[in-house]
Amino acid sequence: QKEVEQDPGPLSVPEGAIVSLNCTYSNSAFQYFMWYRQYSRKGPELLMYTYSSGNKEDGRFTAQVDKSSKYISLFIRDSQPSDSATYLCSIHNTDKLIFGTGTRLQVFP
Amino acid sequence: DTEVTQTPKHLVMGMTNKKSLKCEQHMGHRAMYWYKQKAKKPPELMFVYSYEKLSINESVPSRFSPECPNSSLLNLHLHALQPEDSALYLCASSFTTGAGGYTFGSGTRLTVV
Numbered sequence: 001q002k003e004v005e006q007d008p009g010p011l012s013v014p015e016g017a018i019v020s021l022n023c024t025y026s027n028s029a030f031q032y033f034m035w036y037r038q039y040s041r042k043g044p045e046l047l048m049y050t051y052s053s054g055n056k057e058d059g060r061f062t063a064q065v066d067k068s069s070k071y072i073s074l075f076i077r078d079s080q081p082s083d084s085a086t087y088l089c090s091i092h093n094t095d096k097l098i099f100g101t102g103t104r105l106q107v108f109p
Numbered sequence: 110d111t112e113v114t115q116t117p118k119h120l121v122m123g124m125t126n127k128k129s130l131k132c133e134q135h136m137g138h139r140a141m142y143w144y145k146q147k148a149k150k151p152p153e154l155m156f157v158y159s160y161e162k163l164s165i166n167e168s169v170p171s172r173f174s175p176e177c178p179n180s181s182l183l184n185l186h187l188h189a190l191q192p193e194d195s196a197l198y199l200c201a202s203s204f205t206t207g208a209g210g211y212t213f214g215s216g217t218r219l220t221v222v
Contacts, residue, residue: 032208043113043199043213044152063191068114088151095165095206096142 006100132200
């Protein structure tokens with residue numbers, strides 16, 4: 001079993017839609033969870049950083065962690081064409097980040 | 110300064126060449142990382158430096174040789190690469206190797222011919 005599994009997508013949504021991106025993980029000891037956004041031909045950019053269970057909101061983005069089911073989500077409200085990118089969930093394991101496979105999101109006008 | 114700067118942005122090299130990738134940060138981060146990313150795949154960890162010492166080597170072939178001259182700089186020396194080594198090479202940094210978000214550079218797009 002992989003340490004992090006991510007819904008592969010791709011997702012294509014109209015502008016203004018609510019987007020839900022999801023990952024599951026295998027080790028209940030993991031405590032630090034992140035979402036990165038990566039535009040084509042660029043490095044990943046940290047979007048959200050959460051510790052343990054609960055929700056964290058930043059503008060149109062909400063990160064959610066459910067440790068009981070080992071499930072992490074990123075919600076994007078009022079999606080914009082500029083949100084079109086690949087979204088990577090990641091988990092901090094010991095001294096390194098482990099990434100999910102990424103979900104490619106396309107928001108069309 | 111909240112950036113990780115990587116040079117060059119693009120590199121084409123032959124299989125017999127020797128080249129180096131460079132990475133620099135001035136955020137006071139004491140952990141630095143090299144990742145390799147193939148098209149439509151997530152980044153894969155290659156090396157971790159913590160306080161200028163190599164702490165993780167993910168069984169990377171010896172044709173890749175990392176170097177950390179000081180707390181702000183990270184190099185990746187390349188020698189006798191193969192075409193399958195063509196990829197985006199990403200440098201990242203963080204305050205420590207403990208929990209914390211990483212700051213990534215924009216990467217060096219390497220093509221081996």
